[in-house]
Amino acid sequence: MHDIKSIRDNPQAFDAGLKRRGLAPLSASLLAIDEKRRAAILTSEQAQARRNAASKEIGDAKKAKDDARASKLMAEVAELKTTMPELELAAKTADEELAKELAAMRDPRDLMLRLTGDTSLSPTTVMFCGTLGAKGGIRSASRFEMELDDPVLKRRMIHAYDVIDLPVVT
Numbered sequence: 001m002h003d004i005k006s007i008r009d010n011p012q013a014f015d016a017g018l019k020r021r022g023l024a025p026l027s028a029s030l031l032a033i034d035e036k037r038r039a040a041i042l043t044s045e046q047a048q049a050r051r052n053a054a055s056k057e058i059g060d061a062k063k064a065k066d067d068a069r070a071s072k073l074m075a076e077v078a079e080l081k082t083t084m085p086e087l088e089l090a091a092k093t094a095d096e097e098l099a100k101e102l103a104a105m106r107d108p109r110d111l112m113l114r115l116t117g118d119t120s121l122s123p124t125t126v127m128f129c130g131t132l133g134a135k136g137g138i139r140s141a142s143r144f145e146m147e148l149d150d151p152v153l154k155r156r157m158i159h160a161y162d163v164i165d166l167p168v169v170t
Contacts, residue, residue, distance in 0.1 A: 002102050004034050030101060037094035044087040051080040 007014045011027030018025060054073045061070035109119040145160040 004030065004098065004102060007031065008034065026101075030098070033094065033098045033101060037091070037098050040087070040091040040094045044084070044091045047080055047084050047087050051077055051084065054080070 002014070007027055007030055011031060014027045015025035054077045058070050058073045058077065061067075061073060112119050112121055141163065143160065143162050146158070148157045148159075150156065
């Protein structure tokens with residue numbers, strides 16, 4: 001998974017890396033999701049901090065026998081309690097969206113390092129990098145078939161296998 005902080009720190013280098021692999025630049029869209037996520041987290045945290053402060057102020061107002069102020073603060077806390085789940089959900093949703101986008105772009109060098117301890121492979125090695133996110137999701141099937149086509153060398157590789165579901169063991 002790519003690190004959003006490194007993308008934030010150097011979006012041009014991230015996009016240049018994608019370009020070297022023949023991919024379109026993505027830093028702008030990832031940083032927009034990240035900004036939305038950070039704003040949602042900040043809004044949620046500010047609401048929680050205000051609720052905590054207002055709750056403390058209620059005790060102070062009651063101690064000072066300032067019923068009008070205490071009632072006003074209790075209404076504010078009640079309002080915050082109703083909006084906070086929505087704010088927390090927005091933060092969680094934005095966080096999940098960013099994680100999904102970043103996970104879909106696993107850096108092949110990370111996979112190579114985990115496999116071999118190095119970030120390069122021999123010229124005769126083929127590496128399948130797992131499943132990228134797909135529109136509509138991934139569904140199980142009884143058979144998997146794929147074909148890789150190299151239009152430059154005019155070669156293709158076909159691969160297929162049958163899937164046998166194993167029983168769930170608890």
